[in-house]
Structures are given as structure tokens and as C-alpha cells.
Amino acid sequence: MPRLMFTYLIFFLAIYFAVYYLRKRKGELPKDSGSSRQKFRAKPDKGLWTQVYDTDSLDEVKQVVARLEEEEIDCFYYEQGRKDVHGNLLKGYGIIVPRTSTSRAQTVISRLPV
Numbered sequence: 521m522p523r524l525m526f527t528y529l530i531f532f533l534a535i536y537f538a539v540y541y542l543r544k545r546k547g548e549l550p551k552d553s554g555s556s557r558q559k560f561r562a563k564p565d566k567g568l569w570t571q572v573y574d575t576d577s578l579d580e581v582k583q584v585v586a587r588l589e590e591e592e593i594d595c596f597y598y599e600q601g602r603k604d605v606h607g608n609l610l611k612g613y614g615i616i617v618p619r620t621s622t623s624r625a626q627t628v629i630s631r632l633p634v
Contacts, residue, residue, distance in 0.1 A: 567618060567619060568618070568619045569619065570616060570619050571616045572595075572615055572617050572626055572629060573614065573615040573629055574600075574613070574615075576611050576612050577613075578613060581613040581615060582597075584615055584629060585597055587629075588617070588625055591624065591628050593617055593621045594618055594621065595617045595621075595625065598613065598616070599613055600614055
């Protein structure tokens, strides 16, 4: 019985590597496109992103995002972590922009009424 299992294992591995080698040779293997999150990202990847704003109010975040989008600055907001390392609950939202747009976004945010 162990001899038969070993034979099947060797046969399976030989078939697997033959198919793998042929597909690789033809270039049919999918290229790794990075993390799976990139497939579902709403905005295109612009390199590194930087957080430019932090608040506890969702309404305030939406107002700032709307103002940044009026200035044609790519941005989006996210809910920050639920707990810190000590288990304390945290509330808050952050706004991030591409690193190339950081100075423009900070200028727009600084001009917003308080």
C-alpha cells in the first residue's frame, strides 16, 4: 500500500511540474499585481498616501473631502482603528491624499472656516 501511494505521489508531482513549466514557458501564469486590496480600491494607485486631517466627526470629514474634491485633489477618508494597544476604544476618521498633493491639501484645509 505505501508503495502505491508513493507511486501516485510521484506521478502527481511529475504532472504538476510539467503543466507548471509549460504554462510558465508560454507566459500564461498571472503576474502578481500586489495585494488583493488594489483590485477593490476605488481610486487609482498614486504611490504613497499621507494623512492630512484627523477628526472625530463624520460630518466634518465629509465637508473637508468635498472641499478637497472641488480643488480636484484625490482623497478619501477612512475610519481609524477600533482599539489602541491597551484596549481603549478609539473614534475617529482620517483623510489621506497622495504624497504629491500633500502641500496643496494642507493649504486648502488651513483656509477652511473653523
